[in-house]
Amino acid sequence: MITGDAAFIKKLNRGLILSQIIEHNKISRADLSKVTGLNKATVSVQVADLLEENLLIEEQLEHNNLGRRPILLSLNRKAGYALGIDLDKNQIMFTLSDLLGFPTHIEIVQLQTKDYNEILEILIEYIIDIKKKCQGSAFGLIGVTIGIHGLVSKDEKILFFPQLQWRNKNIKEDLQNMVDVTVFIENNANLTAFAESVFKHNKSNNLISISMNSGIGLGMIMNGEIHRGFHGYAGEVGHMIVVPDGKLCACGNQGCWELYASESSFFNKLGRSNADYYDIHSWLKLGDPDVTNQMDELIKYIAIGLNNIINMYNPEIIVLNSELLRLNRDAVKQIESRLNSNISHYGRLLVSELGKQACVMGACAFSIIKFLQISELNLQVTMKRTL
Numbered sequence: 001m002i003t004g005d006a007a008f009i010k011k012l013n014r015g016l017i018l019s020q021i022i023e024h025n026k027i028s029r030a031d032l033s034k035v036t037g038l039n040k041a042t043v044s045v046q047v048a049d050l051l052e053e054n055l056l057i058e059e060q061l062e063h064n065n066l067g068r069r070p071i072l073l074s075l076n077r078k079a080g081y082a083l084g085i086d087l088d089k090n091q092i093m094f095t096l097s098d099l100l101g102f103p104t105h106i107e108i109v110q111l112q113t114k115d116y117n118e119i120l121e122i123l124i125e126y127i128i129d130i131k132k133k134c135q136g137s138a139f140g141l142i143g144v145t146i147g148i149h150g151l152v153s154k155d156e157k158i159l160f161f162p163q164l165q166w167r168n169k170n171i172k173e174d175l176q177n178m179v180d181v182t183v184f185i186e187n188n189a190n191l192t193a194f195a196e197s198v199f200k201h202n203k204s205n206n207l208i209s210i211s212m213n214s215g216i217g218l219g220m221i222m223n224g225e226i227h228r229g230f231h232g233y234a235g236e237v238g239h240m241i242v243v244p245d246g247k248l249c250a251c252g253n254q255g256c257w258e259l260y261a262s263e264s265s266f267f268n269k270l271g272r273s274n275a276d277y278y279d280i281h282s283w284l285k286l287g288d289p290d291v292t293n294q295m296d297e298l299i300k301y302i303a304i305g306l307n308n309i310i311n312m313y314n315p316e317i318i319v320l321n322s323e324l325l326r327l328n329r330d331a332v333k334q335i336e337s338r339l340n341s342n343i344s345h346y347g348r349l350l351v352s353e354l355g356k357q358a359c360v361m362g363a364c365a366f367s368i369i370k371f372l373q374i375s376e377l378n379l380q381v382t383m384k385r386t387l
């Protein structure tokens with residue numbers, strides 16, 4: 001008979017073994033025993049169960065100098081698929097990934113409406129269609145995770161989605177009732193931070209990621225977990241006041257950081273209609289004085305907010321998720337030259353390489369970690385560039 005404790009330990013060991021197989025890509029039972037510290041018998045029993053469950057694949061190597069042909073284990077990446085969704089004010093980005101986070105399908109749907117029920121209908125239709133397409137695999141669609149650009153409570157309800165003006169929506173329940181798939185709801189900045197942790201900075205226990213698009217949001221990964229605060233609303237740094245009596249913000253205050261340091265504030269101030277990233281890139285290259293000045297202003301205000309955040313958290317890694325900063329090769333250097341207080345200390349500051357796909361990648365990884373019931377996930381970046 002398995003007692004409660006024994007079952008718990010078995011589950012922990014299973015998670016440890018799965019995490020190590022994923023991290024090493026291919027590994028033998030003997031090496032698995034070494035890296036997990038579990039004895040060979042335990043590894044053997046767990047691996048037999050996982051093979052039975054269809055979660056692992058074993059293959060025998062053809063050549064070996066010692067004449068032995070070791071059997072290597074890897075995750076059966078096609079056993080199931082995760083759907084990540086980034087629900088923004090004007091568009092929905094969908095990404096389907098295999099169990100190793102490799103995107104197999106990416107689609108962007110432009111939104112012509114802000115109406116909750118109409119958008120819910122679009123999501124239901126899409127999820128049902130994808131679920132059908134995944135039916136051939138062992139586990140099918142293993143989960144759907146949606147990134148929301150607004151306040152999401154710890155029990156996964158939307159408290160407020162400012163740009164769509166949604167309040168108190170239980171989108172998780174509304175979807176699950178219709179699609180019969182596990183759905184997770186999370187703040188977009190949290191999922192972006194989670195992607196940085198899973199795909200790029202796995203060894204960091206102290207990472208913050210700042211998403212600077214239409215607004216500014218911050219996600220924190222502390223000891224492998226998303227730090228959500230008491231209600232789930234931690235990280236609303238876009239509404240930190242950086243200019244007393246400054247511009248009026250939709251939140252009710254004045255002088256909020258996102259009115260001076262977000263990408264939309266940059267485009268608004270520049271005032272050139274329909275300008276996109278490619279335009280900015282070429283104008284910067286040509287040394288256009290207006291664009292260059294605007295970029296300097298943006299850098300100045302980013303540094304003011306960052307200084308506050310650094311003093312609050314003393315982070316190891318700070319990732320700035322911004323296409324505009326990615327266009328400006330010297331952005332990090334310019335920001336760092338303004339972070340020269342004797343008090344501010346941090347490990348590394350960098351611009352995200354995952355870019356606008358970070359949220360959906362984090363969303364897929366979030367479903368995978370829940371499905372596999374593991375606490376640690378280290379995946380390789382295998383993104384398809386669509387933007």
Ligand SMILES: [Zn+2]
Binds near residue numbers: 239249
């Ligand atoms: Zn505000």
